[in-house]
Amino acid sequence: SYRSRSAFKLLEMDEKWHFLTPRDVKVVVDLGSAPGGWSQVVAQKLGWDKTPAPRENDALRDSWSAINPLDISDPGLELSGRGRGTIVAVDLLRMNPIPGVQFVQADFLAPDTESLIHGLVARQVGEQGRTDVILCDMAGNSTGNTFHDIESSLAICTSVFEFTKRHIRSAESVGRELGGVLLIKHFAHPLLHHFRTQHLVPNFNDVRYLKPNASRTESKEGYFLCRGWKG
Template identity: 35%
Template sequence: MTQGASGRDGGNSLKARVKTAKSRTLASTLWLQRQLNDPYVARAKREGYRSRAAYKLIEIDERAHLLKPGQKIVDLGAAPGGWSQVAAAKIGADKPKGEAKGKVFAIDLLEMAPMPGVEFRQMDFLDPAAPQLLREWLGGPADVVLSDMAANATGHKKTDQLRIIGLVELAAEFACEILGPGGAFLAKVLQGGTDTALLARLKRDFAQVKHIKPPASRSGSSELYVLATGFRGRREATGEDGAG
């Protein structure tokens, strides 16, 4: 573990405290305090990652061996780009021109600054034309679809669970439109929020479905990731049951 991961960057483990400004809510003050005291945030800045979320994908991949050289990756809700950075390095897409292997296409409603090995499109993945456009840009089906998206939190646990499940269901439907047989889908969910219908759908369309909580996910967070591997193929081409 590096010095940054130990949370002792300044030599002392003194926690930074943030004074509550009149224009700042208590929730935003607490979030800012967590950021200032988060060793992954400091480590990301030092190692050049755009967000602490990069370490979540790194840790998931260390366990699942999801990302491989030469793959075609789609990153949904990619901004600011931490996951795209990791994916590009893992599949070799960030190598110099002429040596590049693999492709990473990042999609977000927000703008994202350019980065080596990543092609970005500012668009809505829910646009009916998006799946076909992605296949054309990739030059064929994707190998992996990543989604670290989260619906805006309301503070009401049940509502937030329903909203993120709805978002994951849409992302899963999109993934099934652009993945090739054997492909994988990784998405953020909430503990206790992965409903039966979503799991049933994923188990129908993929050979294996499991949950992963990487160490970089804050211990007090209900954040969890669902990983579906071994895509069976698009149902319109293989039959209604999804079997190949």
């Protein structure tokens, strides 16, 4: 079973648009991952969940949620599993381990977090290695003050876009027009519309607004699905 209702939104979006399904998708970063529903879906799509963790690895696996990810010397499940690729998940809150998922407990907006994430990706695909799919379901705590909520959504989107510029794979290097994907949550507002036209539309081959059925209709949240990073 999934840890969050959000998992069904991701399943629904991928069922329709197939951004996690292609075999060449090998590196996925999940920002704002706790409690772990999206990470579970990604782990399934990359074939990790078919291999249950061997008992002797339990202690090692538990150490994954250690605060400092650099202390994690060897994600043993990765060696024993038959999943493909690398999944790096990030959240302010603790997250229970998921086979195939390397977890960083950190504030994404803090200056050091980017290099922690990149360090884990680089261990798998090398220093120059890039990320196929960046997912962001991050949201600040809603304050009830619309102005504050929009500001916070915009700050997250801007920072994720900066991260994307530096770490996403280009469509050309994937060899598919829609390769190099960013899926990002935001709150519907003219400022976020501006973010879309200014930053997303010029840089991706295909950008669309999605409102999954699993997302409550009254909430203002929606997702921009951006495919095919022009590089």
